[in-house]
Each structure stands twice: as C-alpha cells, then as structure tokens.
Amino acid sequence: MTDELSRNEYIKEASRYLRGTLAEGLREEITGAIVEDDQQLVKFHGMYMQDDRDLRSERTRKKMEKAFSFMIRVRMPGGVISPAQWLALDSVSRVYGNNTMKLTTRQTVQLHGIIKSNLKPMMREIDTVLLDSIAACGDVNRNVMCNPNPAESRAHAASIELARTISAHLTPRTPAYREVWLDGELIAGGEDEVVEPIYGKTYLPRKFKIVIAVPPSNDVDIFAHDLGYIAILNDAGEIAGWNVTVGGGMGMTHGEPETYPRTADVMGFCATDDAVKIAEAVVTVQRDWGDRKNRKHARLKYTIEDRGLDAFRAEVERRARVTLQAARPFTFNSTGDRYGWSQGADGRGHLTLFVENGRVTDQPGSMQMSALRLIAQRHDGDIRITANQNLIVANVTTERQAEIEAIARDAGLLAPWSGLRRNAMACVALPTCGLALAESERYLPDLVTALDERLAAHGLSADDIVIRMTGCPNGCARPYIAEIGLVGKGPGRYNLYLGAAFDGSRLSKLYAPDLEHDAIVAALDPIFAAYASGREKGERFGDFTIRAGYVAKTSNGADFHANTGALKQTVAA
Secondary structure, three states: OOOOOOHHHHHHHHOOOOOOOHHHHHHOOOOOOOOHHHHHHHHHOOEEEEEOOOOHHHHHHOOOOOOEEEEEEOEOHHHEEOHHHHHHHHHHHHHOOOOOEEEOOOOOEEEEEEOHHHHHHHHHHHHOOOOEOOOOOOOOEOOOEEOOOOOOOOOHHHHHHHHHHHHHHHOOOOOHHHHHHOOOOOOOOOOOHHHOOOOOOOOOOOOEOEEEEEOOEOOOOHHHOOEEEEEEEOOOOOEEEEEEEEOOEOOOOOOOOOOOOEOOEEEEEEOHHHHHHHHHHHHHHHHHHOOOOOHHHOOHHHHHHHHOHHHHHHHHHHHHOOOOEOOOOOOOOEOOOOOEEEEOOOOOEEEEEOOHHHEEOEEOOEEHHHHHHHHHHHOOOEEEEOOOOOEEEEEEOHHHHHHHHHHHHHOOOOOOOOOOHHHEEEOOOOOOOOOOOOOOOOOHHHHHHHHHHHHHHOOOOOOOOOEEEEOOOOOOOOHHHOOEEEEEEEOOEEEEEEOOOOOOOOOOEEEEEEEOHHHHHHHHHHHHHHHHHHOOOOOOHHHHHHHOOOOOOOOOHHHHHOOOOOOOOOOOO
C-alpha cells in the first residue's frame, strides 16, 4: 500500500470547502462538461456528470463531444415530501430533464439528462419549494433513510424525526452550495475547521449511509449500511431506544477478493437522547480512522474489519461520552414493501404503489408520471419514497381514497404483480452510469418475465422471492443481500448469487459466474422446481438454497469470497 493519499483527498483539500472552480466551469460555454477535479466535487452538491453511452460510438465517429449531462439527486430525509414538492420535481424533470423521475434505492428522487446550462435554473426552482441536493452524493453522510409507512408502527413518527435530526446535524456547513447554485453571497475567509466542525476540510474518506428501521419490517436493508438504528419498543408500543448497527456496505470490485460486501454488526443499545451523539461519534471516528490512501478500502466496513468492533465501540463511546448498553432483542421478517392500502389509527389511509425499478415515466398504456402528477394535485397529505424504489401516497383522507385509488389503478400502479416482480430492484446502469458493465434497469423486467414463466410452471407465482440486479459490482441496488442477486460482469453477462436471507440479515454467495440470459433461466429453473417440491413449511428461497446444498452459507465480510460456486449441479426441469 502506498503512503500517498488518494487523489480525491488532494482535490478536497484544495477545494476551499467544495467550491473548486465550479462557478467558473458553469460559465464555460464551449463544452457541456466540467473539469475532472470538479467532477469529483460536484458529487458533494448532489450531482454526477454523465454521458449517454448509447450515443458514444456515433458521436465519436462524427468527432463530436460526448453527450454530457448531469444527474441530480435530491436530499430527502426519510423519503418524505409534500405534493407541492413532488409537482416541482415533476415540472423540472420535464422542463430541464429527460421527462422521467427515478425513485432510488436510497429513498429519494434522481433527475437525469440535465445539461450544464440548465443546472442553475433547475436548482433555483427546487429551492423555491425548500428542496436541495447537498450531500446527496460525495464523501459525506448521504440521505438518511427510515421506515416510510406511517401505518407500520406508532414508532414511525419517532423514526422520521430521528432521520431528519441526524440529516440536519450531519449536513455540510459550507456555503459553497448556495454560492454556486443560488448565487448566494460569497463568504470571505473562514478557512479554518470551524467551517465544517464535524467533517473538516477533507470530509470523509468515502461515502457514508445511515438508516433507521422499525421492526418487524427491514424495508431499509439496515444491515447493508454504515450506521443504523433499530427501533426498540416498550410494552406501550413507544420508543424505548435504539439498537445501533455499524459496518455494513455493498460495494466490491470484480477480481479483487480484498474487497467485499459486509453486513453490519449490532454494536449496542442507546437512548433516544444519545442517538445523535452516537451518530456524530461514529462519523468522526470513521473520519479519523478510515483509509484515505485506498478508496477501495475506505468504507467503514473495512475500518471495523481492520480495527475490530470492540476497539471501534470503545472509541465511539469515548467521543460521544455515552456507554452503550447491551443490544435488545428484535425480529425482522421481510425487506419488501406492503402494497395497497394500510390504515392509520386516525382513519387516514396510506396507499403503497409499485413503480417498476423506480422509473416514473409515461409510456403507451402506462401513463404513470401523469397519474402521479394528478394525484399530487388532488392530494392534501404527503408522498413518501420507499427504499425499494416504490411510492406511498400517505395520509389520504377518507373522502379522497376512492379517487386516488382509481387514478393509480388506471395507470397500472396497483396491478397484481407476481411475487418475484414486486420484490425486484435494479440500479440505473446503462446508458447513463459511467461504471455500468451491463444493463440493469432496462433488462431486469424482461428477465423477471422469463423467470415468472418458470415459477408459474412450478406453482410459485405468488411466492415472495427477492431478486435484485446491478450493472456493476458497486451494488447500488443491494444485490448481495437478495435471494437472487445478479451483478453485471460485461455486456449481457452477469454473476449469479444465491443464499441471502429474506430479512436482509445474511449475504449471498456466488453460485455461477458470467451467465447470459438463457443460462440464468436454465440455472434457476431446476432450483425453482426443487424449492416447490422440497421446501419446508415457511422456508424462504434463500434459506432453501443453502439447506438443499446449492451454495455455501456466507458468515460475513471476507467470507463472501470463500467456498464459492455451485456445490451441486442442476438439471433443467
């Protein structure tokens, strides 16, 4: 390992608290791009520079610049927005973007296809409805997620409040965001650490993700994140405190076994009054202990693997001046969303809608974007994005419920989806993600259709089985904790992972590498047949693949790469 810091560390150090030359680059009209260093800094402002990879070859042949545009990710703690804010995002997506909205796996909205000259006008428009994108990307704490459905538990309000409080506490303090995007007044001086009392000049070694879960639902995939809080309820159904989890993360690199996904450890229990102090302490320990030389080794999961959970806990307790108690018992039973209506004690309804892979758009026969615009115009409650890329129309009054349901049903947002499809999730991948090795969002629906045919043949159409796909091993759709995980290896080729737990508590194992479409279907079909005939009562698909001897069980961390491959061969049914 080199003694040199990673290049990103020098960029952050020289950026003057994330300013760089962004303001100057926006004024440069000769190109649709920004300079390389600013491409790293703009992530802290919630944006990625991208190009349309479908057009690369043609534009290169014609000696044209790549079709550059920007993706903007909104900061949305807990995934909660008002109808007015939804309508604002709908409007800017049509005026400045590509006429679609992407509901993300981090419980927020991404807008794609914004050219450089439209960035500032768009940012000003979302600011008018009190939305922003600061810290939605970059080496900082990103969007804080929590259980989104108010009907799930009386603890929901407390989880939303904690998400908002932690998000506000850990949001960068630099004025660069308002200076660059909103023409805020340039603040002179202030070049000491007071500008960023938590992060300092170089922020964190890598991205950082926080989630809050309310058992028995693990719809936020708490074990896949750096820091988590599990609500512990007393006998009255009120929050008694929180189990704290640390060290989860999904990313890895093909062919580099020293990189791996990891599920979080339960570190202990804290009172609500101490939760924010614990969050700050965990962040600052990672700030100081995390690897700033090798970005592939810079996530909190590696810090805990290297230092040990006991040493990490002791340092967190010292900095927070809090002694964590022993973790309290809890149980999760699923990671998915509960579709359709749920009713709150106040009589208001909450309608969970299925949005395939989170892509909100209008297509012939499925005018979902228009339908959601109409719902937002008629709705006086709020709208919530789930961590599974779906949407909840929340707090609907009794008199509005029939109308809103009818609009959603006509747009296909309440169709009777199969158990596999309603538990499917995909990242964006091609054509816009620069890291994608294979398709994901555009391909997974077709694969699910093919797999549904085989599941139907075995009487499994209604069974909930979690399937997730990503176009690269970074794992944005959290494929390594899906019962069926598919990770892009190259054009049209995927690594197939099996054996994760339905409740998101156990990693999967590589079953077969480098499979194309027909091979994926052929590999899974006999396992589906065996599952239909040989499962035990209540046994989930991921558990079955381990018990039946198809794959080895993964304990955690580096064990992910041990004993991989099919333990027995299958024969197509």
